[in-house]
Amino acid sequence: MSTVSLKDIAEKAGVSVTLVSYVLNNQHENRIKKETADKIRKVAKLLNYQKNIVARSLKTSKTQSIGLIVSDIANPFFAQLARCIEDEADRQGYAVIFASSDEDPAKFKRMLDFMATRQVDGLLIAAPAGSESTLRNIKKTGVPFVLIDRYFPGVKTDYVGLNNYDAAYRAVQHLLAQKKKRIGMIGFSTPLHTLQERTRGYRDALKDAGIRIEKSWLKELGTSVNYAEIRASMEALLKLSKPIDGIFCASNLMSGYSLQYLHAQQVKVPEKIALVGFDSMDDFELFDAPYAYIRQPIREMGSLAIQQLLSKLNTENKAVFLELQAELILKHPARHM
Template structure:
């Protein structure tokens, strides 16, 4: 078996100390090391096919340099984009990310947390699911570094990164009202998660501020496990009632995708017959015409900030960081003012 290349081999080849090679390959003291020397060390390490001894590194630092990431569904564009951003930010800091999808199931979430802990990840970034508050409390009690992303539990004092969902939904609904839509429906999930509750509350608040009589049958909640069929029934109910809605706010991009399938199948004209606003964006939604008005979440900032907070916590900075960012309403053609298409 071929002998593994060591730091000593690289140091001898370049003509520098072993300590200097270690500093460069571990991205330490970068501001103090000559850039040409650092480049030469990295090039030599690559040429010699040097590989870090992760076992030795873990024993020395008591770390595995891995992060566990739990998202709702890695196939969803929101989750996959967020995961990639977190992966890139972690990689800049010498960490590898292990992914898992909870599928909005508390038992699966618990299984993933247990698996990641058993694999001795250094910390976790979690988009928590319904009924998982005890899982988060357990992580707190055990002193395991973690950050919640996209969702959080307001009753727990934990680090999180999310957007102001109330404000975003309020702004989207207000835009529809100012565009002369008066009967605005909401399609969301059956969930007690704070982000979805706040989206619903923001929608209701905007209607109330504009003195619109709020009708319970304008709000349709669908089950995660049967969302496609649920959205189809919700769309039928909202559009076939005696006084149908004239616009719909969808609480996620997945719900929007199911809603657009119904719209295409029933040849509903957008925005002439129905105004549409979506939470989140995706490449698939970009293919729909007319272009959709949607609430854009600052994914890069969310992913990078969540990763930075976690790494600080791993480094024994136990400060609680609670970050709420603003969403941005991207106005396009699916919810043009009524006067423009009458």
Template sequence: MSKKVSMKRIATELGVSVALVSYVLNGKMTDRINEDTAKRILDLANKLNYRPNQIAKSLKNNKTYTMGLIVADISNFFYSHLARYIEEEANAHGYNLIFGSAYEDPKRFENILNILIARQVDGLILAIPEGAEHCISYLKEMEIPFVLIDREFPQFEKITTINLDNFKSSKSVANHFLSQGFKRLGAVGLSTKLHHLQERKRGFMETALASLPADAVHSYEIIEEQLNEEIEHVITAAIHRDRLDALCFFTNKIAMAALPIIVKLNIKVPNDIAIICFDEAEAYKLFSCPLSYVRQPLQAMSNLAVNHLTDSGRRLESNHIKFDADLVINKSSLRV
């Protein structure tokens, strides 16, 4: 391993002061430094592969230049993509990201949170599982900067949340089905009290019920731990008992469990039933019919979360930021 290059070595080789090298490499007093001199310093620093001393920098600025992320379930494609975008944006700001997955377990979430706090991260981006919302009060008391992403708890009005407009997004799904002339609609969600998923359900149901009789609109809820065991029963009931002609899956985890069952039961999409999924997944491309899906702006949401924690002068216009989604229309939701 090559010896670490210091500012003193750069200064000695160029015959300038260490202070001048420090100003240039840290982007300070740029309007008072000769451009040619600054260029010589930067060129030599690059040539020697100079890397700043992060420990010294942390002690000087009282910052660790690390950020913590806890996702709800890293096995969910939504969160793995979210984590990638957050890490890329954090790195672009000079921060390293430490992250963990709670797997929707409040105790596991709390344990990971305590580890990140002990590591003295400069900020936290959190997808808090149901049952762990008490941690919000603790973080506020500790005055640790944090932002919630993909989760919101209405009882905490003054915390920053970055979320999809779930009501509006699922409303657009129901309206699309109605515009195609489908008459019996349904949606499959998780059995949960999480507000963002309740809003997803409310948007779909209210919109569908405004145009169709109550017996033509159905909502199915599955306990997440029983998803693989229950999904076949739900699909069978939706088609054969409730005679639906259009169905929405409220998470990509539900969609990934349901699509193989649809193939197994030889259900034709969209001839037997139209389908729309939430979020996108590479595995959707393996399905015989191109799938319609709700695409969340993951990169924009991730960038905003990181910027909120790193840009000290930044002030969001609202504590609760909601993004619009795109409804990507493919053959699976079109009337044949």
């Protein structure tokens, strides 16, 4: 069977080859009538048209692939983000190659080298702490990239992520609205600006409410969180001479482990201690207690990041800084029978 060409599709659809190329490569979509685009795609499917990616790569020096490097692809947040990015990239005619840095700057560099061998057209990066010099080097090479989720103030480049300060501030405000006055936080001890902003939001919300923060209320852990650390932190917070009555957790794993500990200790939530976390996990539904969490606009984040990267691939433009707003979600799990 002979290979179906753009010319074959154009003749069958009664349009120009250029128009067929625009539609099948998702270009100039806002300038093409939907009816015409639908007709071209229908004809292409009818003729069993298959893109010749190899030939196109040789002709355009593009591989139609994007590299995505996150800290841990197994983390529920990054797994969801990767899924959304992959879906949007596919709609735009691109494939995504995934890699995890495991919060290790050395491994991050190795993953960048790997992406270079695959000749990806551009990169989406959630880099580990201590990666500023590496990011600056990427800029020097001219490889287009967009930072996603994690922002580095010392590196002037495109960024799409959450307004972490505002999200944390609102989380604490929710606890204050429940008449909680001794609000603790389990956060991160890290130079990552994104995570520092969550702590800053926590501090400012209490300060603006006229509450003086006690040093013992804030527990800061490394980025690789485990249950033993959360248990020790929660025990310390609950054994204070005046125990906390509210807790803000800076990540989904911290929230999950905290709920697990409170459940095991039969601590009533939210009567004795109210909890607000960052992001959610399916496991949260196992705990028979009301809680709240900050929901990040993951799909919007992934879609905007892809769109910005493709914009950089096609035209030279100024760096864009996009901070999205989170949503506070209240959960009231059904009572188990």
